[in-house]
Amino acid sequence: MSKHDGSSSLWHQLLEARISRRAALKGSLAAGAASLLPLQLEVANAEPTAGRAAAQAANTRPPFRPIKPTTADDIVLPRGYRYNVVRVYGDEIAPNQAFGYNADYIAYMPIDWLDGGRSSSDGLLWVNHEYNNPLLQYGYSGGTKTAQQIEIERYTVGGSIFRVQRQRNGQWSFLQDTHNRRVTGYTTCRLTGPAAGTAAVMGATEVRGSVGNCSGGVTPWGTVLSCEENVDEYGEPVTVPFGSGWNDFNKTHHGWVVEHDPFNPTDVPRKHTAMGKFRHENVAVMVSPSGRVVGYMGDDKNDSCVYKFVSDGAFDPRNREANLRLLESGKLFAADFQNGKWVLLDYDTQNALKTATKPDGSPLFTSQADVLLDARAAALVLRATPVDRPEDLEVHPRTGHVYIALTNNSAHGNFHGQIVRLFETDNNPEALTFDWDFFAVGGPQSGFSSPDNLVFDPYGNLWMVTDISSNRTGKGIYSFQGNNSMFFFPTEGPNAGKAHHFASGPVECELTGPFWTPDGKTLFLAVQHPGEESPGLDKLTSHWPNLNGDPLPRPGVVAITGFPGWRTGNNFL
Numbered sequence: 388m389s390k391h392d393g394s395s396s397l398w399h400q401l402l403e404a405r406i407s408r409r410a411a412l413k414g415s416l417a418a419g420a421a422s423l424l425p426l427q428l429e430v431a432n433a434e435p436t437a438g439r440a441a442a443q444a445a446n447t448r449p450p451f452r453p454i455k456p457t458t459a460d461d462i463v464l465p466r467g468y469r470y471n472v473v474r475v476y477g478d479e480i481a482p483n484q485a486f487g488y489n490a491d492y493i494a495y496m497p498i499d500w501l502d503g504g505r506s507s508s509d510g511l512l513w514v515n516h517e518y519n520n521p522l523l524q525y526g527y528s529g530g531t532k533t534a535q536q537i538e539i540e541r542y543t544v545g546g547s548i549f550r551v552q553r554q555r556n557g558q559w560s561f562l563q564d565t566h567n568r569r570v571t572g573y574t575t576c577r578l579t580g581p582a583a584g585t586a587a588v589m590g591a592t593e594v595r596g597s598v599g600n601c602s603g604g605v606t607p608w609g610t611v612l613s614c615e616e617n618v619d620e621y622g623e624p625v626t627v628p629f630g631s632g633w634n635d636f637n638k639t640h641h642g643w644v645v646e647h648d649p650f651n652p653t654d655v656p657r658k659h660t661a662m663g664k665f666r667h668e669n670v671a672v673m674v675s676p677s678g679r680v681v682g683y684m685g686d687d688k689n690d691s692c693v694y695k696f697v698s699d700g701a702f703d704p705r706n707r708e709a710n711l712r713l714l715e716s717g718k719l720f721a722a723d724f725q726n727g728k729w730v731l732l733d734y735d736t737q738n739a740l741k742t743a744t745k746p747d748g749s750p751l752f753t754s755q756a757d758v759l760l761d762a763r764a765a766a767l768v769l770r771a772t773p774v775d776r777p778e779d780l781e782v783h784p785r786t787g788h789v790y791i792a793l794t795n796n797s798a799h800g801n802f803h804g805q806i807v808r809l810f811e812t813d814n815n816p817e818a819l820t821f822d823w824d825f826f827a828v829g830g831p832q833s834g835f836s837s838p839d840n841l842v843f844d845p846y847g848n849l850w851m852v853t854d855i856s857s858n859r860t861g862k863g864i865y866s867f868q869g870n871n872s873m874f875f876f877p878t879e880g881p882n883a884g885k886a887h888h889f890a891s892g893p894v895e896c897e898l899t900g901p902f903w904t905p906d907g908k909t910l911f912l913a914v915q916h917p918g919e920e921s922p923g924l925d926k927l928t929s930h931w932p933n934l935n936g937d938p939l940p941r942p943g944v945v946a947i948t949g950f951p952g953w954r955t956g957n958n959f960l
Contacts, residue, residue: 396690396799398774401724405824449875449887450950456834456869456888458861460929462898462914463891468949471558472932473512473551473911475943476524480549481567487516488524488543490913490942492603492669492840493900494611496649498550501609501707507906508553511566511649513611514944515600515900516544518620520916523940526924541572544598546613548649551946553909559946565652570613572596575655576645579715580759582660587639587756594640597656601687602669602779602840602900606680607702608710611647614667615658616687618642639760644670644684646714659714662696663732663762668778669840671789673816674702680713681816683789685777689796692766693722693777693809695729697817719762720819721771722809728820730769734758743768775801778854781841783878787814790826792838794854802864803829803836806851806876806884827876827884831867835874835886842901845953849876850889850901852912857895857919871897873912890947893917893931893940900944907953915942 451465462470478486492515497506519540521527527536550564576594578584584592601616618641643658644667662670665686672682678701684694698717703709720729734740734755743751743764751768752758758765767773775796782789789809795801805828812818829836839854852873859865873890877883892898896917903910918929918940929940 396773396775396796397725398690398772399799399801401772402805402825448877448882449889451875451887451889453888454891456867456872457891458869458894459891460894460917460931462893462912462931462945462947464947464949465889468947470912470945470947472934473559473944473946474514474547474549474561475932475934475941476543477941478561478943480547480561480569481563484567484569485543486514486547486549486943487545487569487571488519488942489517489915490944491515491517491601491899491915492613493902493911493913493944494603494605494649495551495902495904495911496605496609496611497905501650505905507904507908510551510904511564512547512549512551512911512944513603513613513647513649514547514913515603515613516546517599517601517915518617519543520919522924523918523921528923541596541598542569544572544596544600545570545574546597546600546647548647553946557948559909566649568652570597570647570656572598577655577657578640578643579657579659580661581716582664582756582759585754585756587754587760588660589637589639591637591640594637594658595635596641597645597658598641600645601667604670604672604682606646606672606710606714607674607704608707608713609648609650610711611649612670612672612682612714613645613647613656614669614684615642615645616666616668639664642667644682644714646711648711657715660756660759661715661717661719663694663719663759665694665763666691669780670696671780671782673782673787675817676815677817678702679817680717682714683780683782685780685791686763687776687778687794688763689776689798690773691763691777692771692773693780693791694762694766695720695722695816719759721762721766721769722821723770724772724774724823725770727822729818730766730771732758732762732765732769737769739768740765775799775804778839779841781843781849782816783808783847784843784845785847786878787811787816790841790849792841792851794837794839795829804838805829806838806841806849826878827886831864833886834868834888835872836865836868839897840899840901842903844903844907847878849878850874850910851876851886852898852901854897857916860895870894873898873901894929895919896929896931896942908948908950910947910950911944912947913942913944917942 494513496511498509549567550562599618604612642664644662648654668687670682680698682696775793779792795804806826874886900913917931
């Protein structure tokens with residue numbers, strides 16, 4: 388096993404064994420590069436395995452002329468494509484309600500969805516707001532934060548829902564509507580599932596706020612799932628009365644998958660404890676042949692696991708009210724890549740969970756609620772496989788294969804990450820066994836680094852955005868890519884797994900939350916944390932989006948147009 392820092396991991400051993408068994412290494416490795424990026428180069432020089440029989444051909448070339456890497460402070464697109472800003476931090480979305488900070492996941496819901504429609508010119512946008520930047524939000528320069536400053540922080544995380552319409556010129560505009568509203572760090576949410584009301588969550592059935600909202604997913608019944616990720620970074624105390632600031636922040640109440648109904652203006656968000664608590668990145672939802680709802684999830688942390696939730700109940704396309712309860716009960720599994728099986732995180736049937744202890748000898752778990760509250764620890768007790776920071780998971784629309792973005796893990800010399808794909812036995816998402824393989828590996832030889840959010844087009848082409856840390860973009864071993872970017876990958880054919888550079892974001896930002904309109908003519912994209920490394924308001928590193936003479940960098944959402952849309956046949960070129 389090639390090692391960068393003298394350490395190894397089970398995941399890297401499995402990956403190399405898979406390469407050795409399924410692919411023939413070809414060509415020679417450049418010695419200098421090999422010493423820096425051994426794993427990336429070994430995988431890149433291996434021949435990917437052939438697509439499964441169920442696969443249908445996707446495009447083998449991109450529908451655009453790829454751009455060159457750049458560090459420009461703008462969204463750079465291929466010729467023929469353009470973007471317009473839809474909303475940025477501070478913009479009004481409803482009376483006395485403003486668009487929050489650090490936009491992340493986006494979901495476009497056709498306004499006529501509940502009537503069976505698929506409007507691509509009129510809909511609701513859900514946008515996550517993940518975390519704050521005190522300097523850029525209110526000029527924070529250190530010291531104890533005031534209650535007013537923390538009130539800004541609590542208000543500007545969560546999510547936004549607002550209506551948008553496509554105009555005759557192709558650009559998208561914001562529309563005032565009764566659906567428009569905010570979810571914030573103050574919003575009342577309801578806990579559901581096995582942990583609700585138990586000692587594990589301090590007896591709570593209702594909790595205050597939704598925070599750390601990273602990516603998410605959409606359900607077949609027209610709700611949006613928002614995933615709470617880095618909740619451990621919240622809860623900074625201030626010397627103000629209880630109920631203000633972050634003093635009432637309870638970490639057991641956060642870190643869950645949160646379901647929102649964008650079509651119900653009085654909706655109370657629900658946090659589903661049956662889906663486990665960890666650093667949720669997203670949920671890829673599909674319906675199994677039996678009708679049960681399956682959700683694939685990743686724990687966005689180094690050496691953490693991949694999960695699968697299977698609902699107890701079955702989806703009924705004629706009963707939306709019943710469907711709204713489907714995620715309240717079910718089974719939670721974690722992936723064992725060494726043995727190709729899903730392990731059930733169940734206290735009653737897994738003796739290892741009953742006998743696991745803390746360092747002081749006390750039980751690690753005493754109930755299923757405890758297991759769900761620390762799903763990461765339960766998965767490791769049951770020997771699920773820790774992998775390299777699993778972020779986004781998405782299901783191929785034609786094959787049912789699950790694509791997993793493993794962003795990076797510098798602790799094991801994996802600086803650029805990889806995308807792997809998981810094949811459920813008999814192509815059944817409820818299967819208890821699976822096979823897997825690599826799809827693409829980051830590094831200079833492939834042109835991309837640190838894969839994050841994924842999205843498929845209807846032809847099965849994969850589109851991916853990257854997550855290089857703001858203080859490293861365009862520098863050192865990451866200079867080959869320029870700023871964080873978006874890439875296109877064919878998933879079948881001779882160019883499967885080859886990255887084509889579609890877009891580059893502003894300085895120090897991430898491009899996040901890519902989401903198509905049903906007709907494929909618009910791609911919504913979030914610009915998160917531009918200018919994040921600015922040392923002061925007088926030394927801003929980004930000025931995006933440069934609207935109306937405002938020099939302050941502002942996270943926001945854009946609509947990219949220029950796509951011809953989905954056409955009959957296997958491509959849209």
